[in-house]
Amino acid sequence: MQYRRPRGVNDITPAEVGRWQRAETLYRDLCRRFAYQEIRTPIFEQTELFVRAIGEETDLVNKEMYTFQDRGGRSLTLRAEGTAPVVRAFLEDSLQGQDRERLVKLFYLAPIFRYERPQAGRYRQHHQAGAEALGSANPALDAEIMALATSFYHGLGITELTLLLNSVGCPVCRPGHLQQLKAAVAPRLREMCGDCQRRFDINPLRLLDCKRATCQEVTANAPKMTDLLCEDCGTHFEGVQSALREIGIDWFTLEPRLVRGLDYYTQTAFEFRAPGLGAQDSIGGGGRYDGLVREFGGPPTPAVGIGMGLERVLIAQEAAEAAAETGALPALREGVFVAALGEQAWEPALRLLQELRQAGQVAEVDYRRRSMRAQLSFADKEGFRWAAILGEDELREENVTLRNLETGEQESVKAAKLGDRLTKPDSQ
RNA sequence: GUGGCUGUAGCUCAAUGGCAGAGCACCGGACUGUGGCUCCGGUGGUUGUGGGUUCGAGUCCCAUCAGCCACCCCA
Known part of the structure; x- marks a missing residue:
């Protein structure tokens, strides 16, 4: 065979495409019910858009972007993440119109590209179903996004779900936390792994989610962000939890070590996990990014969003079917x-x-x-x-x-x- | 980017350094115009790719590509 597909990318064959279409149809229908509108943004953007949004020092920007120059010498990057392009379009296409307070709720189904070493559930091109709500700081909206995701997973038969919840604070309270964290870790920094020693200076929050036992032990008694939240963040975090309980999502777990890899997150950070995926068990994650619109030159606009990796969601669905021994339904005869x-x-x-x-x-x-x-x-x-x-x-x-x-x-x-x-x- | 495991027919897998095979699938026949069941027969392979060792390599060695697993990190 002369040609093979490039590393880390997949064909979706006729045998599989039905599963994809059922998931996509379900997602579109749910988004309609939750009053989110579809948006489609280009498959590539100015490189700077992602760098600014995600953060210079993140792994995603440093080593995972598919960046190229076009014939005009512009640096472009294949969509590395779903939120930044939506925020760009929100501003560029004036989706808020004249109503400065308007809540704009958007969803997308789009391919994402990251240069990573592939393994099951991790690909160089994958697809995300995402949703973004821009224009409100109401904690009920954070809960709504998680409810939308939960409906999606449940609708696909994925019932064994874990939801991890945390708050990473805001520019008011986070610096104090980082300072206390560094102070608590500093005396034993030499015991920690090389990655953590680097993180200490570059991105100390990430010290918390190192998986090494020795590092975890060092940070075990470090101050938790959620104990040091400012009044606004504390109130919001409480609000998210009570809104979740109110709508029946009372099975979440608080996880003070949950830190997401993108710099733009403020306050709420969350992640859904499901069995059947090995180490890549995160099937969706997101949070609040109240500073990003302003960062892009827009008015201060609080916002919250989620991205769900469809390849992983479908793997989790198949695992759930196998566990339930339901088997696939016989295809309907037609024609x-x-x-x-x-x-x-x-x-x-x-x-x-x-x-x-x-x-x-x-x-x-x-x-x-x-x-x-x-x-x-x-x-x-x-x-x-x-x-x-x-x-x-x-x-x-x-x-x-x-x-x-x-x-x-x-x-x-x-x-x-x-x-x-x-x-x-x-x-x- | 680091470490490890694995690549044989469309699929799942055999083959002590000595003739590349089985089951399923596919095609045909038994059944000349009637599918599913059964039986019989048949097609199908540069053993991922390229080198090397050897009288002889699917098997041993090197490189490379790809998949998988664990990291890093993420969905």
Whole structure:
């Protein structure tokens, strides 16, 4: 084979595409119910957009972006993350209109590109279902975003869910926390791993989510952000929790070590996890980013959002199906297979095929001109519901033998009435 | 980017350094115009790729590509 797909990217084959479409349809329907509107942004943006939003010192910006120069010398980057382009469009397309207080709720289904070493559940191109609500600091909105995600997961049969919740504070209270954190860690910094020693200066918050036991032990008694929140952040964090409980999402877990990898998060940070994915068990995450719109030159605009990795969600769905031993539903039988027998039947069969298609039927014929046995066998395997048999006898009588491939019953139908017959209820 | 495991037919997998195989799937026949069941037969392979060792390599060695696992990090 001369060509293979590049590393870390996947084809979605016809066998899999139904699963994708069902998930996408469910997500669109849920977003409509939650009153979020779809937005589609370009697949690449100015590199600077992501750098500013995500943060210079993050891994995503430092080593994971697909960045290239176009022929005009501009530095562009394939969508590395969903929120920054939406915020850009929110401002550039004036989605708030004249109403400065207007809440703008947007969703998207889009490919994301990150240069990472692939493994199951981690790809260089993946797809995210995301939602962003811009224009309100109401904690009920944070809860709404998590409710939307929960409905999506549940609707796909993913019931064994974990929701981790934290608050990472704001520019008012975070510096104090970082200072206390560094003070608590500093005496034992030498015991920590190289990564953590680097994090200490660059991004001390990340000291908290190092997985090494020795590092965790050092930070175990360090002050928690949630104990040091300012009044606003504390009130908001409480508000998110009570709103979640109010709408029946009372199974979340507070996780003071949860820190997200993008710099723009303020206050709420959350992550959904599901079994069946190995180490890549995060199937969605997000939080509040009250400073980002302003960072992009817009008016101060509080906002909250989520991104869900569809590849991982679908893996979790398959794992859930396997655990429940439900198995995939048998495909619905649909359509008519026109079985043409003999030379004289071929052209009338093509005419019938075209008539059926124009009448809205799914219809197919055997272009290989095989035996009736082969044609019926094929029609059965491909999941057709009917076989319309056209041979010498039928041509003479100007009718068609209509065979129900599920039951094996068959009847003679006048050729001109076939379309009508097929749209009648099956009880016939 | 670091470390490890694995690449044989469409799929799942065999083959002590000595003739590349099985099951499923696919095609055909038994059944000349009737699918699913059964039986019989058949097609299908540069053993991921490129080098090397050897009389001889799917098997050993090197490189490379890809997948997987654990990191880093993330969805």
